Amino acid sequence: MNNRYHVIKDPVHDTMQFTSVEDSWVKPFIDSPPFQRLRHIKQLGMGDFIFPGAVHTRFNHCLGASYVAGQIAQKIGLADEERQLVMIACLLHDIGHGPFSHAFEGIFFDKSIRHEDWTPYFLADFGNSQFFHEYNRVNPRYHLTEDKFRHIADMIMHKPVAKSVLADIVSSQLDADRLDYLRRDSHFCGVTYGEFDFRWMLHCMTIVSSYEGERLGITHKGIGVVEHYLMARRLMMRNIYHSQKKLALEYFLVQWLIQLASSLATHPPYAQLKQNPLAQFLMAADEFNQKAKAEGLAKHKKAFLKAHYENYKELCDYDVFALIKRLATMCDDHPATQIAARLHYRKMPKIIRLDHVDHRIAEAALKTFKDRYQADFQDWQLAIIKTPHQSYSGEEDPILVKNERDIVKPIGEISFMLNAISDKLEHVSFLCIDKLIVDDKRVKALIDELQKL
Structure with missing residues (x-):
């Protein structure tokens, strides 16, 4: 019996123990560029501007998810080769994220390019004979083949696989991803919303x-x-992931990226930035957005991904912060410069909650206001942000429960609480206002109008 372990001290799981065999399964991937x-992409985007402790990264989370996957696989009695596959899949499940995680996806027309679209390109960097040769040299008993790696990729990309229980560990309403990030995000944000009894959950898992x-x-x-776990997810959604201030800052970030992308080629003060890798990517993204709007996505999406992957895979949060800092110190009234200053110096936008307002009427009122005062206020300075969310889906992919007589039922048929929240969309909406205009009497009148709707 192999008693050697690679021990990683972790603030969420305490001591994550990987056997020497498990270590050899995941370490070649961990050590790759x-x-x-x-390490340089924060888990919660702009979350640390609101929750200062939330500086943890996708790197931390992916290690934790891989560890949890191994724990689940052992509990339910999967074979070693199957445990290897799910641990690698959970390790790599977020490999396609760009700077500031999900927020960066907002720069593309209709959010048409997401981190999942980049994932196959990252996986292809591993799926070659040279990597397999080096991997198999340190894993003589558990070789990685093209077929096995395709199985891993299929689980990450939510494609059908022969054994559904493996895919469930990687992506489901009970997956290793959620079992790690809820507790991890809760810990680093300094809240208790995401806590639940993970060890008991693990003990109760079964095929x-x-x-x-x-x-x-x-x-x-x-x-x-x-x-408890699903209520923790609901509370994390409402209070952390959909925190109004966090979303408002991420709206500013996306607006800054879009404004910069559309102006790099034409605004003279930005000419010196054109050789910057992020700036080059943004110019390409702006060109893609224009073509996608005019000619449709299908014709250009794949070509964009293929042409710009080499640039994208080098980008991280630091590239964005460096450009924000550079623009924030410019003496310029361009929107990109102004938004950069708001972000760099944390000039928080004003939030006006609109929870019980008819959104169509509110959006029409805001459009009328912007049309009337377009010479006085810039479009990015006022926006209505809507954040619908769902805590649990009982229809699409229910969590299954096995009772004492081995009868299996969806949990919604047994739990009154989960039946009540199942497939229910909850809505939070708010008006985001640049703080520099919030005291303008015309803006105050708009706020009064929206709050009376």
Whole structure:
């Protein structure tokens, strides 16, 4: 029996122990440049501007997700080769993220290019004979083949696989990803919303039978902890992931990127920035957006991804912050310069909640205001932001429970609480206003008008 471990001290899981065999499965990926890049991409985008402790990264989270995947695989009795596959898949599941995680996706027309679209290109960097040769040299008993790596890629990309229980560990409503990030994000934000009894959850996990074959589920003893876990997810959604101030700052960030992208080629003070790798990517993104609007996505999306992957895979949060700092110190009234100053010096926008307002009427009122005063206020200075979210889906992919008699049912048929929140969209909306204009009497009148709707 192999008693040697690679121990990683972690503030969430305390001591993450990887056996020497597991270590050899994941370390070649961890030590690669694409994975090391995740050290420089924060998990929660602009979250640390609101929750100062939230400086943890995609790197931390992916290590944690891989560890959790291994723990689940051991608990439900998967074979070593299957544990290897899910640990690698969970390790690499976020490999395609760009700077500031999900926020960066907002620079593309209709959010048409997401981190999942870049993932196959990152995976292709590993799926070659040279990497396999080096990997298999340190894994003589557990070789990585093209077929195995394709299986890993299919689980990450949510494609059908032969054994659904493996895919459930990687991506489901009970996956290793969520079991790590809820607790990790909660810890680093300094809140308790995301806490639940992970060890009891793990103890109650089991393989259950369904019409789709074997799936990851829980025993009847785990109903309470799943209720706690899903309520934790709901509270994290409402208070952290959809925090109004966080979303408002990320709106500013996206507006800055868009304004800069559209002006790099034409605004003389920005001419010196054209050789910057982020600036080059943004100019290409602006060209893509124009073509996508005019000619449709299908014709240009794949070509853009292929042409600009080499640039994208080098970008991280530092590239964005460096340009923000550079523009923030310019003496210029261009929108990109003004927004950069707001971000660099943390000039927080004003938030006006619109939870019980008819959104269509509110958006029409804002459009009328912008049309009337377009010479006095810039478009980015006022925006209505809507954040619909759903805590649990009982229809699409329910969590399955096995009772004492081995009868399997969706948890929504057993839990009154989860049945009540299942497939329910909750809405939060607010008006985001640049603080430099919030005291203008015309803006105050708009606020009064919207709050009376």
